[in-house]
Amino acid sequence: xxxxxxxxxxxxxxxxxxxxxxxxxxxxxxxxxxxxxxxxxxxxxxxxxxxxxxxxxxxxxxxxxxxxxxxxxxxxxxxxxxxxxxxxxxxxxxxxxxxxxxxxxxxxxxxxxxxxxxxxxxxxxxxxxxxxxxxxxxxxxxxxxxxxxxxxxxxxxxxxxxxxxxxxxxxxxxxxxxxxxxxxxxxxxxxxxxxxxxxxxxxxxxxxxxxxxxxxxxxxxxxxxxxxxxxxxxxxxxxxxxxxxxxxxxxxxxxxxxxxxxxxxxxxxxxxxxxxxxxxxxxxxxxxxxxxxxxxxxxxxxxxxxxxxxxxxxxxxxxxxxxxxxxxxxxxxxxxxxxxxxxxxxxxxxxxxxxxxxxxxxxxxxxxxxxxxxxxxxxxxxx
Amino acid sequence: xxxxxxxxxxxxxxxxxxxxxxxxxxxxxxxxxxxxxxxxxxxxxxxxxxxxxxxxxxxxxxxxxxxxxxxxxxxxxxxxxxxxxxxxxxxxxxxxxxxxxxxxxxxxxxxxxxxxxxxxxxxxxxxxxxxxxxxxxxxxxxxxxxxxxxxxxxxxxxxxxxxxxxxxxxxxxxxxxxxxxxxxxxxxxxxxxxxxxxxxxxxxxxxxxxxxxxxxxxxxxxxxxxxxxxxxxxxxxxxxxxxxxxxxxxxxxxxxxxxxxxxxxxxxxxxxxxxxxxxxxxxxxxxxxxxxxxxxxxxxxxxxxxxxxxxxxxxxxxxxxxxxxxxxxxxxxxxxxxxxxxxxxxxxxxxxxxxxxxxxxxxxxx
Numbered sequence: 142x143x144x145x146x147x148x149x150x151x152x153x154x155x156x157x158x159x160x161x162x163x164x165x166x167x168x169x170x171x172x173x174x175x176x177x178x179x180x181x182x183x184x185x186x187x188x189x190x191x192x193x194x195x196x197x198x199x200x201x202x203x204x205x206x207x208x209x210x211x212x213x214x215x216x217x218x219x220x221x222x223x224x225x226x227x228x229x230x231x232x233x234x235x236x237x238x239x240x241x242x243x244x245x246x247x248x249x250x251x252x253x254x255x256x257x258x259x260x261x262x263x264x265x266x267x268x269x270x271x272x273x274x275x276x277x278x279x280x281x282x283x284x285x286x287x288x289x290x291x292x293x294x295x296x297x298x299x300x301x302x303x304x305x306x307x308x309x310x311x312x313x314x315x316x317x318x319x320x321x322x323x324x325x326x327x328x329x330x331x332x333x334x335x336x337x338x339x340x341x342x343x344x345x346x347x348x349x350x351x352x353x354x355x356x357x358x359x360x361x362x363x364x365x366x367x368x369x370x371x372x373x374x375x376x377x378x379x380x381x382x383x384x385x386x387x388x389x390x391x392x393x394x395x396x397x398x399x400x401x402x403x404x405x406x407x408x409x410x411x412x413x414x415x416x417x418x419x420x421x422x423x424x425x426x427x428x429x430x431x432x433x434x435x436x437x438x439x440x441x442x443x444x445x446x447x448x449x450x451x452x453x454x455x456x457x458x459x460x461x462x463x464x465x466x467x468x469x470x471x472x473x474x475x476x477x478x479x480x481x482x483x484x485x486x487x488x489x490x491x492x493x494x495x496x497x498x499x500x501x502x503x504x505x506x507x508x509x510x511x512x513x514x515x516x517x518x519x520x521x522x523x524x
Numbered sequence: 525x526x527x528x529x530x531x532x533x534x535x536x537x538x539x540x541x542x543x544x545x546x547x548x549x550x551x552x553x554x555x556x557x558x559x560x561x562x563x564x565x566x567x568x569x570x571x572x573x574x575x576x577x578x579x580x581x582x583x584x585x586x587x588x589x590x591x592x593x594x595x596x597x598x599x600x601x602x603x604x605x606x607x608x609x610x611x612x613x614x615x616x617x618x619x620x621x622x623x624x625x626x627x628x629x630x631x632x633x634x635x636x637x638x639x640x641x642x643x644x645x646x647x648x649x650x651x652x653x654x655x656x657x658x659x660x661x662x663x664x665x666x667x668x669x670x671x672x673x674x675x676x677x678x679x680x681x682x683x684x685x686x687x688x689x690x691x692x693x694x695x696x697x698x699x700x701x702x703x704x705x706x707x708x709x710x711x712x713x714x715x716x717x718x719x720x721x722x723x724x725x726x727x728x729x730x731x732x733x734x735x736x737x738x739x740x741x742x743x744x745x746x747x748x749x750x751x752x753x754x755x756x757x758x759x760x761x762x763x764x765x766x767x768x769x770x771x772x773x774x775x776x777x778x779x780x781x782x783x784x785x786x787x788x789x790x791x792x793x794x795x796x797x798x799x800x801x802x803x804x805x806x807x808x809x810x811x812x813x814x815x816x817x818x819x820x821x822x823x824x825x826x827x828x829x830x831x832x833x834x835x836x837x838x839x840x841x842x843x844x845x846x847x848x849x850x851x852x853x854x855x856x857x858x859x860x861x862x863x864x865x866x867x868x869x870x871x872x873x874x875x876x877x878x879x880x881x882x883x884x885x886x887x888x889x890x
Contacts, residue, residue, distance in 0.1 A: 146844040178622075200582060207835040207850060208797070211582045214623040221622065276846035282832040283580050285734055286678045296844060306680070308734040309623075313581045322622045327663060361844060388845035 143296035146276065147334060147466075149348060150357040150371045150378040151269055152394040152455055158184050158253070158267040162347035162356075166271075169335070169346045175325025178221050180249065181332035182347045184269040188257040188420055192270075193220040193318050194247060201279045202316030202385030209282045212313035214322070221321075222248040257420075261403045264415035266396040268424075269355075271347060272319040272332035273381070273389030274298045280331070283314025288329075295360070296390065297334045305329055316385035344464040354457035359465035361390070366465040367454045368392075375439075375451045377432045379425040394455065395421055395429050397436045542757070544765030549810075551721075553596040553747045559604050559706070564595030566608070571725060571738035572807030572890050576647065576800040577677065577829040583623070584736045587727030588612070594723065596745050603709040605631055605745075607723060608702050614694045615728030616662040625728035626662030629692060629703045631721060635673070638716035639753040642816075642823075643742050643760070646722060646808050648674040650824045651864075656683075658705055660690045662728065677735075677827050717752030718760070719745040722808075735829070739808045763811025763883055773885030776878055780871065788889055797833060797853055799868070800826065807890030814886045818879060821866035825856045 166182035185191045193199070193215035200212025215221055225242040232238060256265025274291075278298050281289040288304035289311060291297070300311075300320070307327035311320045320331040335345035343349065348356035359368035371378040371394065378392035402413035421429045435451070443452040457463055542550060554563045573586040592609040607629060617626035634644045635654040644653030654675050661668040671685040687708035694701050713719065724739045726732035744760065746752070777783065783791045785799035805814065816823050836850035856864040874882075 143844065143846075201580075203835065205837075207837040207847060208795075209580055209833040211580045213582050217620060217622040223620075276841075276844045277832075277835055282830060285577075285579065285829050286680070287830060287832075306734070310580050310734070312622075324617075324619055324621060327617070327666075327668075388841070388847075390844070 143276075143291050144293050146296035146361045146390055147274065147339065148359065148361045148368050148372065148390040148392060149271070149334075149345070150368050150392045150394065152355040152357075152457075153266055153268065153396045154394060154398050154455075155353040155355040155457075156184065156267040156269060157353055158186070159352060160184050160250075161350050161352050162269055165346040165350035166332075170333070175323040176321070176330060178217055178223055179321040179323075179330070181319070181321075182269065182271045183250070184267050185250070186253050186256055186265050187268050187424070188265065189252045189255060191268075192222075192249060194222070194251075195220070196318040197316075197382065199318055200316070201283070201314045201318070202382075202387050203277065203279065203282075204386070207386070209279065209314055210316075212279075212316070214309050214312045215318060217324075218244075219247055222251060224248065257417075258415055261407065262415050264399060266399075266416065268381070268393070269347070270317065270319065270381070271345075271391060272298065272334070273317055273387065273391045274332075274334055275390060276388035277386065279314040279316055279385070279387050280311035280320045280329075283310040284308075285310060292336075295334075295336075295339070297336050297339075298331070299333060299336070300329050300331060302326075302328050302330075316382065316387060317389070339466055342466050344460075344466065348464065349460075354460075354463065357454075357457075357463045363465055367462055368465070370450070370454060375435055376428065377435050377451065379428050379432055381424060383426045393425065394436070395425050395432055397433050397440075542764075543761040546761035546764040549741070549764075550718075550744045550746050551594055551596055553598050553603070553719075553745045555748045556597050556599060558599055559597065559602070561606070563597050564606055566593040566595040566606075567743075568592075569594045569607075569723060569740050569743060570807065570890075571723065571740045572804045574647075574724075574735055574737055574739050574808065575803045576805070576826075577735055578796065578801065579735050579829075580833075581731060581736070584731035586736075587725065587730055587732050587738045589725050589727055589738050592723055592725065592740070594743065598709065598714065598747060600711070600714065601708065603705075603707050603713075603719075603745075605705040605707075605721065606702065607631070607705075608700055609725060610698075610700050611694075611725075611727060612699050613727070613729035614662075614696065614699075616664050617728065619664045623731075625726070625731055625733050626664075626668075627692075627694075627701065627728045628659065628661035628668075628726040628733075629690075629701070630657050630659040630724045631690075631703075631705050632657045632674075632724075634720050637718075637720050639756050641756070643720060643810065643813060645676060645824045645826060646739065646741060646810075646813070647677055647826065648680060649676055650826065651675045652824075656685075658688060658690050658707070660692045660703060661726070662692065677829055679827075714747050714750060716756070717747050717750035718756065719747070720760075721745055741808045741810050759812060760810070763815060763880075763887070766884065767811075768877065768880035768882075768884035770881070770885040770888050773881035773883070776882050777885065780874075785868070795853075797829075799855065802886065802889055805889050806887040809886075811883055811887055814883045815879060817868075818874070818882060819872045820870050821868035822856075822864070822870070825864040825866050828853060828855050 162182050171179045171181055183192045200210055202210055204210050225240050228239055228241055258264045274297055286304050288301045305328040309322050311329050320329050323330045344358040348358050357367045359366035363369055372392050378394050380389040380392055399415055401409040402415055404410050439449045439451040443449040551567045552565050556563045569592045589609055592607050594607050596605045615627045618624055632655045644655045649655035657672040657674055659670045669690050671683045672680045673683055674680045690705045692703045720742045722740050722742050724737045726737045785794050786802045787794050788802035831849050831854055834850040834853040835847040839848050841847045856866050858864050
């Protein structure tokens with residue numbers, strides 16, 4: 142549909158579930174204006190219900206013949222979950238500590254770290270999820286007003302808020318439930334792949350902030366890019382639930398590394414896997430076998446001290462290589478103009494000052510230097 | 525000259541009588557000095573769930589609203605349309621939910637009507653015949669009243685009309701809604717004597733919004749004391765009363781291959797979405813449209829709800845993995861000038877009685 146396609150790869154082996162991406166996204170886009178309940182980026186524990194609750198069972202996407210499937214619209218309280226407060230203010234009067242809500246049944250990230258399996262062989266891993274900016278988007282297909290479009294230049298899927306009438310069929314149509322209803326404006330909204338940042342050569346906030354450096358961003362047709370290499374060259378990055386038929390453009394390096402199983406005597410069983418391969422197959426399709434095999438082989442290669450481009454990519458040495466937007470346009474600009482710490486230099490003081498803050502005039506910026514003992518410049522010259 | 529015409533109109537009015545059954549779709553509009561609810565003459569208007577196109581939310585259900593009561597008066601400068609209906613659940617779209625919907629009503633008029641004009645497609649008009657839609661929905665914290673111009677599915681475009689008001693009140697005792705539309709009207713509009721109008725109601729409790737709604741066919745506001753154009757009336761009233769044998773019509777629909785694309789009644793073999801579903805087609809379409817859509821399907825070309833709902837997996841995907849749309853589901857072809865032609869072939873060779881029998885059967889689908 143689009144001429145080019147931006148994509149993201151997330152290496153699940155390195156995700157620690159810290160939610161830094163979630164916070165980066167929330168503070169940038171969804172902490173206001175009716176978006177408060179939305180997490181355009183969330184990190185959920187697998188196996189688990191996910192966010193919104195049971196999204197994998199909520200319909201949408203396409204059937205095997207390519208026809209849109211019916212779906213449902215999750216409930217704000219029961220499925221997305223809303224935060225609640227505790228009665229901290231009443232504790233001083235001797236009240237018992239309790240939540241200030243009538244029903245504590247579900248909340249965002251409710252089943253964090255629960256996972257599957259029995260102690261000592263329990264297991265889980267994290268999946269961060271954003272909009273997949275699919276090549277055949279279910280949301281776009283469902284909209285009776287064609288208010289959703291896919292950008293020609295990079296395949297980012299956006300909602301035209303002028304056309305959107307808040308009918309919410311897009312939510313039923315998206316199998317990932319990554320488009321949300323904003324009840325304040327009665328329109329649908331979704332992850333925009335931080336397009337205003339991307340256009341300036343910056344990666345999406347979630348990718349840039351990721352402390353585990355698990356996210357790679359680039360164009361799928363940029364053969365020199367790491368995204369291309371992970372997806373097409375090594376084929377270790379796989380789309381989530383490819384059976385939903387929307388051709389997602391967020392790819393995941395499936396979890397390979399995990400502790401082995403323990404036997405009855407609490408001895409580790411060599412070569413054992415805790416996470417059932419069937420579960421990984423459900424999430425990433427049959428290709429997960431070859432992807433895991435490739436990862437294992439390349440890891441062994443690197444362990445023997447041999448070269449492995451794949452492992453070097455996954456180590457994620459530098460943002461410069463991880464984020465390739467518009468054929469490195471962004472990095473070229475940085476190289477030309479900003480070196481080292483200059484990158485962090487504030488160029489527009491107004492934002493630090495505050496638009497409504499009264500300017501305090503400090504005429505002499507060197508007053509503190511005058512308080513220090515004066516250097517003897519003549520001595521220095523002699524040495 | 526004007527006076528003379530008016531007198532003629534009055535005389536004509538007395539002698540005017542409509543074809544069999546057409547009277548049922550006519551709502552008399554009295555002329556009053558100012559809005560006077562007691563002058564309203566209410567008429568029952570049946571509404572049917574829209575099933576021509578289906579939407580993709582599993583949790584929506586048909587509204588339990590079988591009929592409305594509609595009355596109308598005019599002051600000469602304003603037209604008032606009052607609509608009442610029973611709804612046992614008063615639903616307002618709340619501020620803090622994602623999956624609850626408000627009740628609502630819309631009233632649509634053709635943008636132009638009268639002598640020589642054809643009726644717009646009931647589903648919010650078509651490219652040649654635009655409609656004006658007035659909408660009121662129950663939304664918490666907002667007065668959700670809007671007006672639109674539209675030329676068919678998906679083309680609803682908001683206007684900034686200020687010359688109308690639409691109120692919606694719920695009587696908790698009677699479990700009844702009353703909507704009052706007041707709109708400015710020009711003397712020329714009244715002169716046509718007959719103003720087509722149609723209605724849609726949404727039952728929020730059953731997840732109704734957008735195309736999930738109950739709708740009426742075109743009704744006709746007959747303005748007191750004005751004699752409408754006879755040609756226009758005979759166009760509008762074509763096919764009312766009994767014009768054929770419905771059982772034979774049903775057989776003819778099967779024999780002529782209509783069931784290859786259309787589903788209706790017990791005929792459900794066509795892939796969903798290949799063509800409009802005809803299950804309730806007679807409920808919300810006037811006979812003249814049913815005839816026209818058989819004889820000349822390209823007269824009104826209806827847009828698919830969204831062609832992207834079906835993609836063609838027999839084709840190769842593009843470099844980004846996207847499959848092209850399945851053209852089989854497109855309801856029309858477009859030439860390089862943008863002219864749309866319905867994919868349905870014109871059945872203009874049918875014998876008149878065959879056509880009448882088919883229309884008679886389609887009328888019964890409601």
